[in-house]
Amino acid sequence: MAVEAVAARLGRAADVVAEIIRLSEVSKVYGSGDATVNAVDDVTLSVREGDFLAVMGPSGSGKSTLMHILGCLDVPTSGEYRFAGEDVSRMNERELASIRNRRIGFVFQQFHLLSSMSAWRNVELPLLYRSARDRRQMAMNALTQVGLATRVQHRPNQLSGGQQQRVAIARALVTDPTMILADEPTGNLDSKASREVLDILRGLNASGHTIILITHDPNVAGVAERVVEMADGRLAERIAA
Amino acid sequence: MNLLRTFDTGMRGLLGHRLRSILTTLGILFGVAAVICTVGIGTASADSVNSRIAALGTNLLTISPGSTTSGGVRGGGGSANTLTMQDVVGLADKQDAPDVAAVAPVVQAQATLVSLGSNWATNVQGSSPGWLVTNARTVSAGVFFTQQQVQQHAQVAVLGVTTAAQLGVTIGDQVTIGGSPFQVIGLLSASGGSAFTNGDDLAVVPITTAQDQVTGGSPNSVQRILLSATSGSTIGSAYDEATQLLLQTHHIVTPASADFTITSPTTLASTAASVTTTLTILLASVAAISLLVGGIGVMNIMLVSVTERTQEIGLRKALGATPRDLLRQFLIEAATLSFVGGVLGVCAGLLAGILVPHFAGIAVTITPTPVIIAVVVAAGVGLIFGVYPAARAARLAPIAALRAE
Numbered sequence: 312m313a314v315e316a317v318a319a320r321l322g323r324a325a326d327v328v329a330e331i332i333r334l335s336e337v338s339k340v341y342g343s344g345d346a347t348v349n350a351v352d353d354v355t356l357s358v359r360e361g362d363f364l365a366v367m368g369p370s371g372s373g374k375s376t377l378m379h380i381l382g383c384l385d386v387p388t389s390g391e392y393r394f395a396g397e398d399v400s401r402m403n404e405r406e407l408a409s410i411r412n413r414r415i416g417f418v419f420q421q422f423h424l425l426s427s428m429s430a431w432r433n434v435e436l437p438l439l440y441r442s443a444r445d446r447r448q449m450a451m452n453a454l455t456q457v458g459l460a461t462r463v464q465h466r467p468n469q470l471s472g473g474q475q476q477r478v479a480i481a482r483a484l485v486t487d488p489t490m491i492l493a494d495e496p497t498g499n500l501d502s503k504a505s506r507e508v509l510d511i512l513r514g515l516n517a518s519g520h521t522i523i524l525i526t527h528d529p530n531v532a533g534v535a536e537r538v539v540e541m542a543d544g545r546l547a548e549r550i551a552a
Numbered sequence: 553m554n555l556l557r558t559f560d561t562g563m564r565g566l567l568g569h570r571l572r573s574i575l576t577t578l579g580i581l582f583g584v585a586a587v588i589c590t591v592g593i594g595t596a597s598a599d600s601v602n603s604r605i606a607a608l609g610t611n612l613l614t615i616s617p618g619s620t621t622s623g624g625v626r627g628g629g630g631s632a633n634t635l636t637m638q639d640v641v642g643l644a645d646k647q648d649a650p651d652v653a654a655v656a657p658v659v660q661a662q663a664t665l666v667s668l669g670s671n672w673a674t675n676v677q678g679s680s681p682g683w684l685v686t687n688a689r690t691v692s693a694g695v696f697f698t699q700q701q702v703q704q705h706a707q708v709a710v711l712g713v714t715t716a717a718q719l720g721v722t723i724g725d726q727v728t729i730g731g732s733p734f735q736v737i738g739l740l741s742a743s744g745g746s747a748f749t750n751g752d753d754l755a756v757v758p759i760t761t762a763q764d765q766v767t768g769g770s771p772n773s774v775q776r777i778l779l780s781a782t783s784g785s786t787i788g789s790a791y792d793e794a795t796q797l798l799l800q801t802h803h804i805v806t807p808a809s810a811d812f813t814i815t816s817p818t819t820l821a822s823t824a825a826s827v828t829t830t831l832t833i834l835l836a837s838v839a840a841i842s843l844l845v846g847g848i849g850v851m852n853i854m855l856v857s858v859t860e861r862t863q864e865i866g867l868r869k870a871l872g873a874t875p876r877d878l879l880r881q882f883l884i885e886a887a888t889l890s891f892v893g894g895v896l897g898v899c900a901g902l903l904a905g906i907l908v909p910h911f912a913g914i915a916v917t918i919t920p921t922p923v924i925i926a927v928v929v930a931a932g933v934g935l936i937f938g939v940y941p942a943a944r945a946a947r948l949a950p951i952a953a954l955r956a957e
Contacts, residue, residue, distance in 0.1 A: 382870075384950045385949060385951055404874070405874050408872050411869075411870060411871065411872045417871070423866075423867045425568070425867070428564070436868070439561060439873075440868075440873050440874075440877060441872065482871075
C-alpha cells in the first residue's frame with residue numbers, strides 16, 4: 312500500500328518534469344444565456360518540455376483564447392490547467408503575474424514594443440518585475456542572440472518590422488522562460504522577415520526551449536514538429552507533414 | 553518591484569512622453585500662477601482701501617452748512633454760512649455731547665504763499681488745535697499752534713510737506729500769506745491721501761488770524777466744523793448728539809429742514825470698500841476659472857493618453873507586472889508632474905508678484921492661503937486624473953488592456 316503510494320507519487324513526479332502543460336477538459340465560455348459562446352470547448356492537451364507545437368485554425372476558431380489560457384493571461388471557465396505541475400486555474404492575479412514573469416515569454420503579432428524606449432530598454436522590461444541584477448547585460452545577451460547586437464539603442468520606429476519582432480523575441484527570451492508563446496509572430500511581416508523570425512524560433516527550440524506557435528498559416532505551422540488544429544473551440548491532433 | 557526601480561520606471565515614462573509631461577506641467581503651472589497673481593492683486597487693492605479708510609479716520613465727522621444730503625464736503629455752493637463759533641463751543645460741551653472728543657472750526661481760502669525765493673498758491677485753512685485730531689493728522693516736525701496762539705491771533709503757520717517743499721522753507725522760516733508775514737512753526741506728516749484733496753499741499757493757521765488776514769468775513773462765522781468721536785464705535789451717538797444740539801441751537805424743529813449736513817469720510821470709504829470687495833470676488837472668480845481650465849487641460853491630456861497607456865499597462869501585465877506595481881508607477885508619474893507643476897506655478901506666481909507691481913504699477917499682496925489652495929487643487933487634479941484611469945486599466949485583464957484601441 313505504502314509502496315504503491317510512493318511509486319504513484321514518483322510516477323507523477325516523473326510526469327511533471329517532462330510535462331509542461333496539461334489541459335484537462337478546459338472550456339472558456341463568453342457571454343450568457345442565448346448569447347453564450349464556447350470559445351474553447353472541452354480541450355485536453357499535453358505539451359512536453361522541448362516540444363515545438365503549432366496551434367492552427369482559422370480566425371474565430373478559438374485559438375487565440377486558447378493561447379491566452381496557455382499564457383496565463385486568462386483563466387478557464389471550467390476544467391484544470393496545470394503549468395509545470397502547478398494548478399494555474401486556481402491562481403490569483405498576483406500568482407499569475409509571477410508565473411507569466413518567470414515562466415512564459417510572449418511574442419505578439421503586433422510586437423507590442425513601447426515606442427518611447429530603446430530596444431534594450433524594451434528587452435529589459437520583464438526583468439523589472441523580478442529581482443534581477445545585470446539587467447542591461449542580460450538584455451544585451453538576448454539581443455545578441457536574435458542578431459541585433461548593433462541595434463540596442465534604436466527605438467522601435469527606427470527598426471524594420473522583422474527587427475522589431477526580433478526585439479520582441481529577445482524580450483521573451485531574456486527571462487529564460489520555460490515556454491515561449493508566439494501568437495501569429497509572422498502575421499505582420501513579409502516573407503523574408505517571417506523566415507528570419509521562424510529560423511530564430513526553430514533555433515531556440517533546438518537549444519531546448521519549449522515553443523507554442525499559434526498561426527492560421529500552414530506554411531508557418533510547418534516549422535513545428537507537432538501540429539494541433541482548432542475548429543469551433545475544439546482541438547484535433549494532426550500529424551505534422 | 554522595489555520603490556527605487558518603480559521611481560526609475562516612472563521617470564522613464566515621463567521622459568518617454570515629453571510633450572504630454574510638459575503640457576500637463578504647464579496646465580498646473582498656469583492654474584497655480586494665475587490664482588496666486590489674481591488673488592494677490594485683489595488682496596492688495598482691498599488692503600489699500602482699508603489703509604485709506606484708516607487714514608481718513610473712522611471716527612471723524614464733518615458738519616457743513618446747507619441741507620444737501622449727498623454731502624459735498626465743501627458745503628452747498630453759495631449757501632449761507634449757517635455755522636457759527638457758538639455751535640463750536642456748544643459741540644465742545646462735554647455734557648451736551650459726551651461722545652464728541654474734539655471739535656475744530658474751519659475757514660479756508662485759496663491764497664498765495666511767498667517765501668524768499670518762490671511763491672505757491674495753495675489752500676489756507678484757519679482752525680484751532682483740534683484740527684490735528686479731527687483730521688487724523690500728526691506733526692512730523694515742530695509743533696502745532698496752541699489755543700493761546702489762536703486767541704492771540706498769532707502769525708504762525710503749519711505747512712503740508714508739499715507746500716513746504718515748493719516754497720523751500722522749513723521750521724523757523726518766514727512766509728508771507730495775503731501780504732502778512734507768518735512764521736513756520738510746524739510741518740505735517742505726509743497724509744494717507746484722501747480721495748478729493750491733496751492733504752499734503754496746504755497751510756494751517758489759527759482761525760482768528762485767518763479771518764483777519766486771509767479769508768475775511770465775520771469772526772463769528774465758520775465754514776465747516778470738524779468733529780471726532782471718542783472712538784469708532786461711538787461715531788453713531790456722536791452724530792446724533794451733534795444733530796440734536798445743532799437743531800436746538802438753530803431753532804429747527806424737523807430734522808428734514810436742517811440747515812447743516814453731517815458727513816463722515818467713512819461713508820465714502822465704505823462705498824470704495826464695497827467696490828473693492830466686488831473686485832476681489834471678480835478676480836477670485838477669474839482665478840478659479842483659470843484653475844478649472846488648467847485642471848480640465850490636465851485632465852484632457854491624461855485621458856487622451858489613456859488608450860496608449862492602456863496598451864502599455866496590458867503589456868506590462870503580460871510581462872509580469874502586478875496591479876500594485878502599475879499603480880505605483882502611475883502614482884509616481886502623476887505626483888512628479890503635479891509637484892513640479894505646483895512648484896513652478898508658485899515660483900511663477902511669486903515672480904509675477906514682483907514683476908507686475910514693477911511694470912504694471914498694480915500692487916500685489918501674496919498671502920499663503922490662495923497659494924496653498926491653488927497648489928492643492930491643481931496638484932490634486934493632476935494626481936486624480938493621472939492615477940484614476942491607470943488604476944482602472946490596471947484592473948483589466950492583461951489581454952483586454954493589450955487590445956484596447
